Amino acid sequence: MQNSSMDIRKLTGEDAAAFQAIRLEGLQSHPEAFGASYEDESKLPLSLVSERIESGAVFGGFNDDRALEGVIGILKSQSEKVRHIATIWGMFVRPSARGTGLSSQLLSAAIDEGFRDCRSIRLSVVSTNVAARRLYQRAGFTQWATDRAALCVDGVFYDEILMRLEAE
Numbered sequence: 001m002q003n004s005s006m007d008i009r010k011l012t013g014e015d016a017a018a019f020q021a022i023r024l025e026g027l028q029s030h031p032e033a034f035g036a037s038y039e040d041e042s043k044l045p046l047s048l049v050s051e052r053i054e055s056g057a058v059f060g061g062f063n064d065d066r067a068l069e070g071v072i073g074i075l076k077s078q079s080e081k082v083r084h085i086a087t088i089w090g091m092f093v094r095p096s097a098r099g100t101g102l103s104s105q106l107l108s109a110a111i112d113e114g115f116r117d118c119r120s121i122r123l124s125v126v127s128t129n130v131a132a133r134r135l136y137q138r139a140g141f142t143q144w145a146t147d148r149a150a151l152c153v154d155g156v157f158y159d160e161i162l163m164r165l166e167a168e
Contacts, residue, residue, distance in 0.1 A: 005063065005064050006061045006062065006063060006069065006097070006100065006101075006102050006105060007061070007062045007063075008059060008060070008061050008062075008105050008106060008109050009059065009060060009062070010057060010058070010059055010060075010109075010113075011053050011058045011059065011060045011071070012053065012054065013050035013051070013053055013054045014050075015053060015060060015068070016046045016047075016049040016050035016053060017046060018060070018067075018068040019049060019053060019058065019060065019068065019071060020041075020044070020046065020049045021068075022060075022068050022069075022070075022071055022092060022094065023041060023071065023090065023092065024038060024041060024042055025092070025094065026090075026092030027041055030092075031153045031154075032126050032128065032151060032153045032156070032158045033092075033125075033126050033129055033132075034090065035124075035151065036090075056073060056074070056075050056076075057073065057074045057075075057076075057110070057113045058071060058072070058073045058074075058090075059071065059072050059073075059074075059106055059109040059110060059113070060106075061093070061097065061102045061105060061106055063097070069093065069094050069096070069097035069102060070091075070092065070093035070094065070097055070102045070103065070106050071090060071091070071092055071106070072088060072089075072090065072091040072106040072107060072109070072110045073088070073089045073090040073091075073110070074086050074087070074088050074089070074110040074113050074114050074121070075087045075089060076114070076117055076118055077118075083117075083118070084118050084119045084120060085118055085119075085120045085121075085122060086113075086114035086117075086118040086120070086121045086122070087121070087122050087123065088107075088110050088114070088121060088122070088123040089123070091103070091106065091107070091132070093106070103132075103135050104135065104138075104139070107135065107136070107139055108139070111139065111165065115167050118167070119166065119167040120164055120165070120166055120167070121141075121164065121165045122162065122163065122164045122165075123136065123141065123162075123163050123164075124147065124150070124160040124161065124162050124163070125160065125161050125163065126151065126158050126159070126160055126161075127146070127158065127159040127160065127161050128158065133161060133163075136163050137163075139165065140165050141163040141164060141165045142163060142164060142165075143161050143162065143163050144162055144163065144164050145161075145162040146159055146160070146161055146162065147159065147160040147161075147162060
C-alpha cells in the first residue's frame with residue numbers, strides 16, 4: 001500500500017534526538033542488520049549524534065504527525081582515490097511504515113544525493129534480509145561479493161551481501 005503523505009528530507013542537527021531514537025530502535029530490534037551495536041550507540045551523547053548528522057547526509061521520512069518513521073544515511077568517501085564512491089548505511093523503517101513505499105523513497109533520496117558527486121554507490125545487507133535485498137535489486141543494485149561471517153551477534157555469524165550501483 002503506497003502512502004504518498006510521507007515527507008522525505010535531509011536531517012539536520014536539530015533532528016538528533018529523533019534520529020537517535022529510531023536508530024536505537026533499529027539496532028535493538030534487528031542487531032544482525034547493522035555493523036553498529038545498540039550498546040555502543042546508546043552511549044553516544046546527542047551532541048555527537050548531531051555532529052554526525054551535520055557532517056554527512058542522512059535522510060528521514062516523516063508521517064503526517066511529523067514523526068520520524070524511517071532513515072537512511074549516505075557517506076561520500078573523502079580520500080582522493082576513492083572519492084568517487086558513496087556508501088549507504090543505517091537504513092531502517094519502523095514496522096508501522098513498512099509497505100508504504102517509504103523504503104523506496106528514502107533509497108531514492110540517498111541515490112540522488114550519492115550521484116551528485118560520485119559514480120558508484122555501495123552498500124552491504126545481511127544475507128537473511130530478503131526484503132531489503134529485493135528493494136536494492138529493484139533500484140538497480142547488483143551483488144558483487146559476499147562477506148562471509150561479517151557480523152557476529154550473540155555467537156551467531158551472519159554473511160553480508162555487498163552490492164553496488166554504478167552511474168549510467
